Amino acid sequence: MTKKEQAKQIFKILAQQNPHPATELNFKTPWQLLVATILAAQSTDKQVNKVTANLFRDYPEPADMAALTENELAEKIKTLGLYRNKSKHLIATAREIVNKYNGEVPQTLAELQSLPGVGRKTANVVLANAFGIPALAVDTHVFRVANRTGLVKAKTPEQTEKQLTDIIPQERWCEAHHWLILHGRYTCKARNPQCSSCSIAEYCKYNTTQQD
Numbered sequence: 001m002t003k004k005e006q007a008k009q010i011f012k013i014l015a016q017q018n019p020h021p022a023t024e025l026n027f028k029t030p031w032q033l034l035v036a037t038i039l040a041a042q043s044t045d046k047q048v049n050k051v052t053a054n055l056f057r058d059y060p061e062p063a064d065m066a067a068l069t070e071n072e073l074a075e076k077i078k079t080l081g082l083y084r085n086k087s088k089h090l091i092a093t094a095r096e097i098v099n100k101y102n103g104e105v106p107q108t109l110a111e112l113q114s115l116p117g118v119g120r121k122t123a124n125v126v127l128a129n130a131f132g133i134p135a136l137a138v139d140t141h142v143f144r145v146a147n148r149t150g151l152v153k154a155k156t157p158e159q160t161e162k163q164l165t166d167i168i169p170q171e172r173w174c175e176a177h178h179w180l181i182l183h184g185r186y187t188c189k190a191r192n193p194q195c196s197s198c199s200i201a202e203y204c205k206y207n208t209t210q211q212d
Contacts, residue, residue, distance in 0.1 A: 001203075003151060003152075003163075003166075003167045004167045006149075006150070006151060006167075006203055007151055007164075007167045007168055007176075009200075009203050010149065010151070010200045010203050011168070011172065011175070011176060011179060013199050013200050013203075014179040014183060014199070014200065015175070015179070017199060018178075018179065018182065021175055021178030021179050021182060022129075022178060023045075023125070023129050023178065024045040024046075024049075025037065025040060025045050025048060025049065025052075026049045026052060026053070026056075027052075027056075027130075028056070028060075029060070029061075029130075030104075030105040030126060030130035030131065031060075031061060031062050031097070031105050032052070032056050032060070033125070033126055033129055033130045034093070034105055034112075034115075034118070034122070034126050034130075035052065035055070035056075035065070035090060036048055036049075036052050037122045037125045037126065038086060038089060038090060038093075038117050038118065038122060039051065039052065039077060039080055039086055039090075041081070041082060041086070042081035042082055043080045043081050047079065047080060048080065050079070051076070051077050051079060051080060054076070055076055055077070061103065062093075062094040062095075062097040062098050062103050062105075063094075063098050063103055065090060065091065065094040066091065066094040066095045066097075066098050068091060069091070070084075070087045070088050070091050071087075073087040073090060073091055074087035085117070086117070088116075088117075089116045089117025089118075090117065092115075092116035092117070093115045093116045093117060093118065096115055096116065097115070105126065105130070107127070107131050107133065109123050109124070109127065109135070112126060112127070120137075120157070120158065120161075121137045121138055121139055121157065122137075123135075124136060124137035124138075124161075124177075125137045125177075128173065128174035128177065129174065132174075134170045134171065134173050134174065135173060135174065135177075136161055136164055136165050136168070136173040136174070136176060136177050137161075137177050138157040138158075138160045138161045138164070138177075139157075139181060140184075140190075141180060141181045141182075141183075141184030141185055141188075142157075142160065142164075142177060142180040142181055142184065143157055143160050144184050144188065144190060145180045145183055145184040145188045146160050146163075146164055146180060147160065148188060148193070148204065148205070148206040149188075149200070149203065149204045149205055149206065150204070150205030150206070151163070151164065151167065152164055164176065183200070187199075193206070195207045
């Protein structure tokens with residue numbers, strides 16, 4: 001079975017379980033998704049959603065957040081990991097979007113990555129989920145599941161992204177991102193993968209190895 005055939009079978013099964021996968025982060029605008037994704041580093045989506053419920057109510061637009069000081073914002077997100085760094089990056093990003101992009105989140109990978117605190121993964125999440133632009137973001141879950149199953153053999157998120165986008169049709173990149181994340185979050189966990197109840201076990205290299 002080729003990698004493309006393996007991917008097709010895996011995503012066929014995951015699609016049957018979840019036909020319309022989506023991010024578990026709550027947002028209404030591209031800016032809010034950008035903020036939520038930055039906040040999600042080393043924090044769970046549930047933790048982020050608790051924080052952004054009040055944050056987006058009081059500061060829904062880049063200009064609103066740009067008016068805050070780093071300490072003011074830090075106080076509002078202090079229940080999240082790395083909150084001081086996140087506050088610094090968010091204030092700087094908000095001001096840059098206001099001053100350089102007329103308050104609108106840019107829609108290219110290069111421009112997004114030029115913003116403070118925005119890496120390739122975050123940029124890809126925003127492109128795919130806020131703008132519908134084909135992109136496949138690789139976080140820890142995607143990296144783990146893609147490598148465990150044998151869909152890829154990669155040492156970095158960038159290599160993982162390249163190998164996945166080579167075997168998955170472009171129109172399915174965003175869905176594949178969500179399917180892999182959700183599978184990693186709830187089934188293919190880092191420490192205790194639930195192989196006995198895994199729906200894609202027969203197409204998984206890790207599961208086959210465990211049985212040998």
